[in-house]
Amino acid sequence: MSASQRKTLSISEQLELIDDVKVKKLKLSAAAKKYGIGYSTAAKILKKEDDLRSCMQMNGNTNRKRKRQSVHKDVNEALTQWFTQACPHGATVTDHVIRQKATQLAVNLEVDFEPSNGWLMRWKQANNVSFKKFHGESTSADHGSANEWVTNVLPQLFRGYDPKDVRNYDETGIFYKAMPSGSLRFAGDEESNGTNVPKDRLTML
Incomplete structure (x- = not known):
């Protein structure tokens, strides 16, 4: 199907497609052909079911077609506004969170995105925007003690062992x-304060 022939489904039609697949057990390929x-x-429509149903509850006009535009200006502006409000409240925002929020906003704004x-x-x-470490998490290595250990302690540990029996492991x-x-x-934002990190852990060799 060429780009000029692509069909844009309304939110109601997308939910009908989801019901056809999940309730009526129609194969996805058959549903795609049907619509x-x-x-x-x-x-992709199946993956957005939760966002689509939320949008249907908040937006009475679910039959309106989703807009297609080369530059997703509405989503970008809405996302930037949300991000501006989230940062002062200390929210932890990662790339994954940004993608999820952008997808949700696109559904709410009915932008094909x-x-x-x-x-x-x-x-x-x-x-x-860039990634910033939480304040207080940086560490520094004791290089002097490490060099002394390699020079004076490690050779003593090797005594009595054949070189082929000496291995290096990491934990x-x-x-x-x-x-x-x-x-x-x-x-330019100030450093964010960190919180106590849960110490529950598994050890891997």
Whole structure:
């Protein structure tokens, strides 16, 4: 199906497609053909079910067609406004959160939009947004003690072992309850204060 032939479904039609697949057990390929759209487009509609149903509850005119535009100005402006309000409240905002919010805003604004990596990079550059570590999380290594250990202690540990029996292993902790160590912020914003990191961990060799 060429770009000029693509069909834009209203929110109601998209929800009908979802019901056809999930309730009536219609194959996704058959549903895509029924509504005159591509298979990949139908798959994306299924992933947006929650946002579509929320939009239907908030917006009475669900039969209005979603707008297509080359520059997603409405989404960008709404996202920037949301981000501006979220930062002062200490919200942790990652790339994943930005994509999710942009997708939700696109549904609410009825803009045909997919948040790609390229779009995310351009949005951050346009708004001077970058990732900042939370204050108080930086550490420094004791290089002097490390060098002394390698020079004086390690050779003693090697005594009595054949070189082929000496191996190097590394150990790392997986803090599976830890939150991100930083957040997206506008350039020039003050450092964000961190919180105590949960110490629940698994040790991996």
